[in-house]
Amino acid sequence: MEKMIHVENLVKQYDRAKTPSVKGINFDVKEGEFFAFLGPNGAGKTTTISILTTTLSKTSGNVTIAGSDIDKEAKHVRENVGIIFQQPSLDPQLSAEENIRFHACLYGMYTYRPTFKMMPKEYRKRVLELAEIIGIQDALFKPIKKLSGGMQRKFEIIRSLIHTPKILFLDEPTQGLDAVSRRGLWDYLNTVRRENGTTVFLTTHYIDEAEHVDRVCIINQGLIAFNGTPDLMKQNLLKQEVILDSDNRLALTNELTAMGMNHRVEDHVIVPYQDITAQEIIAKLKTKLTLLKMQEPTLEDAYIEYLLRTGGETV
Amino acid sequence: MNEITLKKPVPKPLREVNVVITILARDITLFFKSPGMLIMSLGMPLIMMGMLGGSLSQNMAGGLGFDYNQYMLIGMLVNMLFMTTASGVSSLVEDHVTDFTQEMMISPISRYSIVIGKILGSSFGAIVGMLGTIIIGLFMGISLTIGQYLLIFLLAPLMCLSAGALAMIVIGLIKSNKMANMAVMLITMPQMFLSGAIIPINNSSGILYLLSRIMPMTYCLDLTRAVVYSGTSEYANVVLFNPLVSLFIIISLTIVFLVIGTFFFARSEKNR
Numbered sequence A: 001m002e003k004m005i006h007v008e009n010l011v012k013q014y015d016r017a018k019t020p021s022v023k024g025i026n027f028d029v030k031e032g033e034f035f036a037f038l039g040p041n042g043a044g045k046t047t048t049i050s051i052l053t054t055t056l057s058k059t060s061g062n063v064t065i066a067g068s069d070i071d072k073e074a075k076h077v078r079e080n081v082g083i084i085f086q087q088p089s090l091d092p093q094l095s096a097e098e099n100i101r102f103h104a105c106l107y108g109m110y111t112y113r114p115t116f117k118m119m120p121k122e123y124r125k126r127v128l129e130l131a132e133i134i135g136i137q138d139a140l141f142k143p144i145k146k147l148s149g150g151m152q153r154k155f156e157i158i159r160s161l162i163h164t165p166k167i168l169f170l171d172e173p174t175q176g177l178d179a180v181s182r183r184g185l186w187d188y189l190n191t192v193r194r195e196n197g198t199t200v201f202l203t204t205h206y207i208d209e210a211e212h213v214d215r216v217c218i219i220n221q222g223l224i225a226f227n228g229t230p231d232l233m234k235q236n237l238l239k240q241e242v243i244l245d246s247d248n249r250l251a252l253t254n255e256l257t258a259m260g261m262n263h264r265v266e267d268h269v270i271v272p273y274q275d276i277t278a279q280e281i282i283a284k285l286k287t288k289l290t291l292l293k294m295q296e297p298t299l300e301d302a303y304i305e306y307l308l309r310t311g312g313e314t315v
Numbered sequence B: 001m002n003e004i005t006l007k008k009p010v011p012k013p014l015r016e017v018n019v020v021i022t023i024l025a026r027d028i029t030l031f032f033k034s035p036g037m038l039i040m041s042l043g044m045p046l047i048m049m050g051m052l053g054g055s056l057s058q059n060m061a062g063g064l065g066f067d068y069n070q071y072m073l074i075g076m077l078v079n080m081l082f083m084t085t086a087s088g089v090s091s092l093v094e095d096h097v098t099d100f101t102q103e104m105m106i107s108p109i110s111r112y113s114i115v116i117g118k119i120l121g122s123s124f125g126a127i128v129g130m131l132g133t134i135i136i137g138l139f140m141g142i143s144l145t146i147g148q149y150l151l152i153f154l155l156a157p158l159m160c161l162s163a164g165a166l167a168m169i170v171i172g173l174i175k176s177n178k179m180a181n182m183a184v185m186l187i188t189m190p191q192m193f194l195s196g197a198i199i200p201i202n203n204s205s206g207i208l209y210l211l212s213r214i215m216p217m218t219y220c221l222d223l224t225r226a227v228v229y230s231g232t233s234e235y236a237n238v239v240l241f242n243p244l245v246s247l248f249i250i251i252s253l254t255i256v257f258l259v260i261g262t263f264f265f266a267r268s269e270k271n272r
Helices: A045-052 A074-080 A096-106 A121-134 A149-161 A179-196 A230-237 A249-258 A278-284 A299-310 B012-033 B035-060 B068-089 B091-097 B100-105 B111-139 B146-171 B177-194 B206-214 B216-228 B243-270
Strands: A003-012 A022-030 A034-038 A060-065 A081-084 A167-171 A199-203 A215-220 A223-228 A240-245 A269-273 A291-295
Touching: A003 A045, A003 A199, A022 A045, A022 A199, A022 A215, A022 A223, A034 A045, A045 A060, A045 A167, A045 A199, A074 A081, A081 A149, A096 A121, A096 A149, A096 B012, A096 B100, A121 A149, A121 A179, A149 A179, A167 A179, A215 A230, A215 A299, A223 A230, A230 A299, A240 A249, A240 A278, A249 A269, A269 A278, B012 B035, B012 B111, B035 B068, B035 B111, B068 B091, B068 B111, B068 B146, B068 B177, B068 B216, B091 B100, B091 B111, B091 B177, B100 B243, B111 B146, B111 B243, B146 B177, B146 B216, B146 B243, B177 B206, B177 B216, B216 B243
Parallel strands: A034 A199, A034 A215, A081 A167, A167 A199
Antiparallel strands: A003 A022, A003 A060, A215 A223, A240 A269, A240 A291
16 A cells, blocks of 8 residues: 655754654554544644644655655645644634635635535535535534534534545544534544545544544654554553453352462452453353453553553643 | 546646635625725725825915825825735734634645735725725815726736735734734835825935835835826826836835745744
8 A cells, every 4th residue: 555644754843942842753654544643732743743734844854745745745745635723724704615615716626706606516516415414504604603613623624525635634623522523523534534545644632533543653752652553552551351250259269369360359350361362261260150241441541551651641 | 425526627727816816705705794894994095085185185285286185195095005905914914813824824825826815805905995085085076087097996906916015024924913903004104104195205305215215105106196197297296207117116026025925924834
């Protein structure tokens, strides 16, 4: 698969800052990959995303986006990316549709027309279709300033996708959205990704949103601290556990001790394991079980564990 | 969902023109959505032309060798274009504050298209202000011929471009609305008094002479008056420079200001 994002020794030092915010980081993102870029506040996430989208200059290093150098071929880079900024960037005076029309015309998709009705049929169809998918068709012609934060976010998503970018940068896209809106948004983004093969670069503080990504990259204090699959991150950081119980709990704990299995008794008997499978543990047990539960560690558990181990701030 | 298939995407050579039109159209849309801007565009001529101009006309117009009212009307029309365009361009700072400039900066478009579109968009409000000035002039019994008005309208885009380009240099260095408003006042007010908009500068000397010669509005006014007064007996008393010289200076200054202003604007957005 082609590398859609290539970052090599990227450094960014802000004016008047004593130390760089990004300290020589390296990573690649492949075509179609769903890539989560996580880290605590001030770790360098937004700085990195701003450089990758050509809105901020780098201090040094090499970055290519869809094969184009961000400095030498910035215009080509911009043609291939869509972005949802951390801070809303809609014009509050314009209507939602006017904001979308403005964007589509800036990207050269359509010749500007002063009203929605005068725009080409395919534009109108596309906008109405996208608005319906996200469930915001009623608000399409209302001024942005009269819409809730969640609605504004949804319109930003429509706007960022109207030119079908190869790479979609999402800088905390669901910030301020309620649970239902978040779910609706992710359902839609997953459909876009699946059907268009869009590469997605995500930063988020809702770690559960990164649970199903292809790869997780953690940045902390301007350095890459982890880069791999969510499963690898969990395996590296968390012990897996099986939760057991029995009417004869004493017999069960004695049996576990005899097997040399570490365990602790809380509400139930918790058996951590690492070099053995849960099935192997259960197969050896003779005591009749009344409870058998697998403790599935989440990415958030692994992420918090990582921050605790490295002394990083929690999100 | 399917990949969008565009039947007629904008051809590449016309893309930047389309961008300029889009940015211009946004400003026009905002103008009509904001009653305050409309009121300002019509209220400013009342203050500038009706009160300031009227008072000067009544108290200082004697012995000039030309009709001061007509002189002042042309001065106010050009001044209105300058002030309103510069003020409109300063709304880029507001766009920066609300993060809307990010939307433009991330688009695959030339930074010059953003700046030119913004200047032309601001020109719309300036033209409305100009119309307001003409109406106030009519109430005061001051008017030009239809042909003279048309000539001024033809020159108006160049005047607006010149004013906008000058404002861009300052706007590119500023990040707050309050500062932007002050900066616009600082670049427009001295020009109103020193470039011959309402006070003739034929006899300026020393530092005031020097300042009047480095202000772009001096040449815009002189070119406009050269066109309006062409073939009249008042021409020699009113016009300072050869119109071709004025035109050359206006175009040169506009290009230089546009390049520097766009550089500052793009740099301020990207370098932090």
